[in-house]
Amino acid sequence: LSGDAWISKHIRGIIVSLELSNHACSVAIAFQGDGREERRNKAMKLFPAAKYKYEARETPESAYVRFPVLDKGRKDRDHWPEIQEKLTKLGEEIYSKLNASDV
Numbered sequence: 001l002s003g004d005a006w007i008s009k010h011i012r013g014i015i016v017s018l019e020l021s022n023h024a025c026s027v028a029i030a031f032q033g034d035g036r037e038e039r040r041n042k043a044m045k046l047f048p049a050a051k052y053k054y055e056a057r058e059t060p061e062s063a064y065v066r067f068p069v070l071d072k073g074r075k076d077r078d079h080w081p082e083i084q085e086k087l088t089k090l091g092e093e094i095y096s097k098l099n100a101s102d103v
Contacts, residue, residue: 005074011099014043018091019066023073025083027091029098030064037063043103047094067094 006028008017015030031040040056040063047054047067054067069087072079 009095011095012103014039014098014103016091016095016098018087020083020087021073022075024071025069025073025087027067027069027087027094028064029067029094030062032062039063039103040065043098043101046097046101046103 006017006019008015010016013031013033015028015032017028017030019026019028029040029043031037031043037058044054044056044065047065052067054065056063056065058064067090069090070079070083072083076083
């Protein structure tokens with residue numbers, strides 16, 4: 001991948017993204033539109049802080065949460081198999097929980 005990159009999938013107004021920067025990777029979920037903070041807060045009940053490390057933020061357009069995966073990214077080519085495995089595993093877990101919920 002060149003530059004910072006991401007792949008995203010939409011599910012009922014929630015954007016789930018796998019993000020890869022130079023030396024980090026993460027999974028992010030973003031909520032847009034009216035009630036975005038409330039929807040984000042409801043969704044976060046699916047991801048208890050004891051099990052999931054995350055950072056919640058707001059912008060004028062969205063409320064989002066970033067789940068850091070590794071401090072390794074695009075420029076850490078020797079670690080690509082580990083990056084790919086952990087990033088896709090967490091992304092699938094988060095997507096599945098959201099898909100099965102009523103958020």
